[in-house]
Amino acid sequence: MSIEILIIEDTADIREGVVEILELAGHTVYAAANGKEGVELAKRHLPNIILCDIMMPELDGYGVLYLLHNSPETAAIPFIFLTAKADRVDLRKAMEMGADDYLTKPFDDVELLNAVESRMKKKQQQKEFYSKTLDQLGHLVSHNNGLAELQNIIRERKVRQFKKNQVIYYEGDKGSGFYIVLSGRIKTSKMAEDGRELITGLHAADRYLGIAAMLADEAYTDTATAVEDSQICIIPKEQIEELLTDYPDVSRQFIKLLAAQIRENEEHLLQLAYYSVRKKLANGLLRLHRQEETTDKVIRISRDDLAALAGMATETVSRTLSDFKTEGLIDKDGSLITVLDLKRLEKMKN
Amino acid sequence: MSIEILIIEDTADIREGVVEILELAGHTVYAAANGKEGVELAKRHLPNIILCDIMMPELDGYGVLYLLHNSPETAAIPFIFLTAKADRVDLRKAMEMGADDYLTKPFDDVELLNAVESRMKKKQQQKEFYSKTLDQLGHLVSHNNGLAELQNIIRERKVRQFKKNQVIYYEGDKGSGFYIVLSGRIKTSKMAEDGRELITGLHAADRYLGIAAMLADEAYTDTATAVEDSQICIIPKEQIEELLTDYPDVSRQFIKLLAAQIRENEEHLLQLAYYSVRKKLANGLLRLHRQEETTDKVIRISRDDLAALAGMATETVSRTLSDFKTEGLIDKDGSLITVLDLKRLEKMKN
DNA sequence: CGGGACATTGAACCTAGTCAACGTCGGTGG
């Protein structure tokens, strides 16, 4: 199988060296001498893998990565950084931004080819692993044409990894597609002026993200962040656009998702307005409990996130959880919480 | 023009008398001897006007009115109660439920014919008056087929009057259509367990109600009540249903409305979670100010509603408004509030 | 073993809710 590779590197020596090696290995190679050109080539050719220098004039490697990741059709392409420094800080930043791997210059032929191949192999494994998950996505599937089409799109599986605390999109970004959570957990949150955070939604496997923004053709109203390492399937907007005009059943399905979200939000609204801390926390726990799909239903969440979810101070969460424990409602150990008495939690007085 | 009239009355004497008079006047008359039969006939024939006794075995007049008003295709049919008692309490209840008129038994031929005719005339006037308003509804209209179709449906103008504090639908009712506010103001609200109310939306002229519930085929998530006397156009679900499957542009339009609602709700969430009373109230006022379309932009709302809108106690609203007044932000006189310093209200610190 | 992230606990403070009394206006009935 021939692999298409894009190399973005401003130093001619290195760039030409890499091209030569990869072409000798039988791959198709596109070369760009700067970031801007790199992004253009990436969008035009949609290569199977991208190698990119960090330090470049004008648009640096981070910028390239950012741009490509924000565009659905290029978001899932494996991205390897080439870096001269063995500087840890830079690398950490790179990996946090979602790079898949890195190569420290100078590197030899073997290192280069290994990196490319191992990344392609991982990608392949990932595909196989998640084809199961994706095939299970029965929600949107029926015997109907449009939904079958949608499933096909989902099958193309542009999967991208997000590490803990990595941001998937920011409030204010233009919605350019939507996302399906395959594994892990994603929170969507809004920031108050003083920096306090309110979690508007928690999305575990099989849940959808960013639908409203995409369909309304507006900017995202909240910021999506990975709570733990997660895999996310990215569906570009253009592909959905056609479906919406051709198949009414698809729009109906989306409308239901939106309506469900409105329902949830309104319930949340009422809680924040009038419920006591105890009740808000109880409801928050129940919400998490319902989502938790591990056998023993243990909830794993930081106090900070729990506070942001229920709209209160972290210290208050700590205190109230301690109360709940002495009352025998829950058990807790660090950031692990087990619901013991569901009934009583549900009936929590105000 | 021949008018189709339905008479629902359990006493055979009266019923037959009425039928005779009306038929002599050249109208088509359907007669039902009890409430259940009456509802069936109404749905089958969709008469131009309904006369209905209050006191009947099994399903009484209130029940008939309730059922017919909850069904979009019959909701806008003028409804006249026939009542033996001159009892005010009963009548008040009837009018509050949305009856258009009443006749106290015994009534003579002239009274009966007058009541029918004057009601039909009013209905006609209403139609003419609102045909203007409805024609202005340019929002959903484009050169596109589906939206033109939608406009046609809206033109059929099933207009219904709601008096102050009358309920349009209750939380939990099945969504059987959606509503367009023609004049007046409607609030949608949710009730906390302890009875406190949170207003989730305020809808003035040209706004839509109950879209989410209708499209998702679920129950309403909140209760809609008229804040002042209002006119509302009712669109039955069945008619929309076809449009949705045939014309994608219509669904797109609805999707945008839903997305806008999500946007608004999320903003509201953040406010309720972390904002101070001063800031919440300031935002509430701004929201109202924006909607107010009278020239001088005077806001008219009760303290209770304002409190339910911002999610706080009425007394606190009173106090804070007084503060705002001494600070020169607003002017107030009873339930009339004028925004004086928009800038400072917007910049209100937390 | 040290440092940082996260959790817990204590104490002081303060915001906003509750309860209660009073004022005002408009409508209704005697």
Add this chain to the structure above:
DNA sequence: CCACCGACGTTGACTAGGTTCAATGTCCCG
């Protein structure tokens, strides 16, 4: 026509519930 009632708004006093600040404890990772 006036008196009364109820709905609505205002103001005061009190207090509970939660936030904030600060100190200390605990766990995990390099």
